[in-house]
Amino acid sequence: MTAVTTNPAAETLEGSSARRARITGGILIALALLVVFVLDVGAGSVATFKLTTARDAVQVGDLVVPGQFNYIAAAIIAFLGARQFLRGGGKWTSLSIGLGLALAVMAFLVWATADKSFNLTGMLQATMVRAIPIALGGLAGVLSERVAVVNIAIEGMLLAGAFTGALLGSVLGSWLGIVGAVAIGGLFGLMLAALVVTYRMDQIIAGVVINLLVLGLTSYVTSQVLAKPEFRHLNNAEVFRSWKIPLLGDIPVIGPMLFNQNIFVYGALILVAVATYYLFHTKGGLRARAVGEHPRAADTLGVDVYRTRYLHVTLAGMVAGFGGAWFTLGSVGRFDENMTNGRGFIGLAAMIFGRWHPVGALMAALIFGFADSLQQKLALLNTPIPSEFLAMAPYLATIVVVAGLIGKARPPAADGQPYVKE
C-alpha cells in the first residue's frame, strides 16, 4: 500500500509569476541595452529643460541634465532586470517594469533634447489636456463595468457628445452645448442599458451597433449639411478658454498642469473625485459594486439589479458625453468626421490599466496623454525617429497594458453577463 508523502524536500517549480518575472527581466535588460547603445548622448552634451517661461510670475531656473544621466539610467534598468532573473516575482515585477519604463522615457527625453532646450512644463500641461477625454472615457467605463455592463459604446458616446457640443454650442452658446452633449451621452447610455439589460442583447454587439450608428449619423450630417457654406455657422462654437486659479496657478511646473486649464480639466478631476467617493464610501456605491460582483446576492437582498444597471450605464453615458464635448468646445470649436478617433477605446484600456478604479483610470489616462503629447513635441525637436512611429506609441502602450504584462487586473466578477431574474 502507498505511504502518504506530505512534505518532501521543497523543489522549485516555474509558475506563471516566475515566468512573468523572467519575461520582464528580459524586457528590462533589452531596454537597458537600448538606452546605452541607441540613446547614447555622449558625456560632453547637456539637455536643457525649461520649467518656466518669461511670462510666468514665479521664475525657476532651467533643469540642465548632463549626458551621463543615460548611463546611470541604463545601469539602474539593468539592475532591475537582473534582479527579476535572480529573484523576481510578486509585486516587484510590476514595480520594476514601471520604474524601468519611466527611466527609459527620461533617458529618451534627454537624448532627444541633447544640446537643445525643451519646454517641460508646456508638455506636462499638454499631457493633462490630452488625458482628459481618455480619463472621462475610462471613468464612463468604470461606472458601467462596476455594474457588470461592458461598455464598448464609449467611443460612440464621445463622438455624439462632440457633435452635439459643436452644434448646440454654435447655436445656443457653449454652456448649453455642454448640457446638450451630456444629455445626448446619457440618451445613448440609456439606449445601451435598454438593449443589454431589458433585451439581453450581447453587450459587445450592442456597443458596436451604437458606435456605428453614431459614426454614420454624425458623418452624414457633417458632410451633407455642416460642410455647406450656408450652414458653416452651425459648426463654429466658442471654445472654453483656460481659467487660471489665482496663486495655485503660479506654482512652477504643476501649476500650469493642474490649475491653469479649462472647465473640462477641472470637471474631469472633480468627477473622478466624486465617483471615487460615491463608489467606495456610499451606500449607493456599495450596492452598485454588489450588482457588478454578484447580482443574485444583491437581488435577494432587495437591490434592484435592473434599475441599478440602467442608472449607472446612463450616468456613464453622461460622463462620456461631457468628455466628448472636450473635442469641440474644449479644443477646436468645430466638429470633424470621426474626430474622436479611437479615444473611447483607449479610455477602456485606461479603465483596465487603472483596475476599474476612477483614480487608476485617470492615472492611466495621464500616461496615454503623456505619450500623445510627447509625440507632438518631439516632432518639433527634429529627432531622427519618424513621428508616425511616435504616434503609434500610445497604442503600443495600450497593447502592453491590456495584454496584462503589467500585473493581472481582476474585473468585476459578473462583468459582461446579463442577469436573468428567477
Place this chain on the structure above:
Amino acid sequence: MDVELRGLTKRFGPVVANDNVNLMIRGGEVLGLLGENGAGKSTMMNMLSGLYTPDAGEILIDGKPVRFEGPGDGIAAGIGMVHQHFMLVPVFTVAENVVLGVEPTGRLGYLDLKKARAQVEAINEKYGLHVPADALIENLPVGIQQRVEILKVLFREADVLILDEPTAVLTPQEVEEFFGIVKGLKEAGKAIVFITHKLHEILAISDRISVLRQGRITGEGDPATLDEEKLAEMMVGRHVSFTVKKTPAQPGSEMLRLDRVTLLDDGDDRLLDNVTFTVHSGEIVGIAGVQGNGQTELVEVITGLARQNAGKISFAGDDISTLSVRERHRRGMAHIPEDRHRMGMVDKFTIAENMVLNSYYDEAYAAPFGSVNWNRVHETAAAFCVDFDVRTPSVFLAGGALSGGNQQKMVVARELERQTRLVVASQPTRGVDVGSIEYIHERLVRSRDEGDGVLIVSSELDEIMGLSDRILVMFEGRIVAEFDNTGGKADRNQVGLAMAGATGTETVGGTAA
C-alpha cells in the same frame, strides 16, 4: 413567530412542483424538512421568501394571511433564507455583505462602516457566531461563510430561518458546531426550518419532521418515533437500502500511479501539492474532502484536462504525463465528470448524440465521405439506454429533457459501455434521485469486480464511506490521510478530522506501507 402554509400549490407549466402543501412552523422549534432532489423543497421555500408567488393556497403569519410579491417581502415579514449556494460577494468584507441593502448611512449617503461593524459584532456576541467582521469573504472557509449568511438574516431581524441543505459543504465536525448554533437560535425563540436529504442529521436536530415527495407532504412525525428506515421509505416511496452491497476488494496490478504531482494556479499557489497515490485494479479508492481542496484539479490532471507543473502520472505501467485527453481515453480511462451540464453532456443534443460524444469518430460509426453512420449510432444508443436503465421514450429526445438521474445514467453508460481499465468518477451521484444513486453505485462496484481500478471523488462523505475500499483525504491540495475501509472499518470521525486538516491521522487502520 409562527408561520403556517395552507394548501400551497405552485405549477411550472405542466409540472406541479408543490401540490396542496400544509405546514406549520413554530417559534422555538426546529422543523426538519426531508425530501429528495426535485421533491419541491426549494419551490416551497422560495414561495416563503417571496421569490415565487403561489398559484393557490395562502401563507399565514401568526394567524394573519400575508401576500408576498417580490424577493424583499419575505425578509421584511421576518422570514430569512440561508441559501444552499451562498449569496455573498467574495470581494466584500463580512460587514459589507451583512449590511448590503439595509446600510447604516450618514450625511451625503455616506456608508457608515464603523457602525455596521459594531452591529455585526453585537449579533456575533449574542449568538456566539465568532465571525471576523473585517475579513474578506473570499479568504474565509465555507463553514464561516455560512455563518455570515446566518448573520445576514439575523441582522434583518428574521424570526424564521430557513436553512437550505446547510450541511452540504461542512465536515462532520463543522456540522456538530453548526448544530450548536442552531440550538442557540432555537433557544432564542427563532423558528428554524432545516431542509436536507440526510437522514441522520434530520433525526439529530429536529423537533418535528415533515417529508416531501413529488410536491406533496407524504409524512410527518416526531423524531423519537421515527428511524432512518421509516424516513427513507417516506422520502422515496418504497423500501430502499442505503448500504452498497459489495464483497471485499481483490486488488490486482497497479492501474494508476501519481508520483509527486504538483499543479500551480496563476498566482503560484499550489492547487495540488506533491500528490502521490496509486489505484489498483479491482479496488475502489475514494477521495474525501471538503469541496475546493483540489479534488477538481486532481481529476483534471488525471484525465488530461489540465497539465501538471511537476510530477508523473502512470496508467497501467505507462507514463501518460503528457498524453492527450483522447489518448488516455483510448487506453481505457473512463471519466464521469463532476458537473454533467458543464462537462458531461450537451443539453441540446439528443440522447443518441450524447451517447457517442466519446466515440463518434470510431471505425464502427464511419460512413462514406467522412460522415457518421447515424443508424448505427441510434441502435447503439438504444441498446445503452436499455443496459443502463436510462428511462426515455426515445433516443431522439434532447439530453437536457431527461431527469437528473437519467441524465447521469446516460453519462455513466457512455463512459462505461466499452473496454475500460480505470474509472474516474467525480461526484457521480450529485443531483440524482435515490433510485438512480443505487443503480450508479451498483455499476461502479461491478466495474471494480470486472477488474477495473475505480477512483471516486465525492464531497458526500456517506458515499465515500459506503463505496470505497480505501479512502484518501484531501486537504489544501495534499493527500493528508489514508484509511483502509475493508468491510467499512474506517472511522467516520477520524476521516472527518482529516478533512478539516487535522494532522497526525495518517495511515490509520493498519495499512502502513
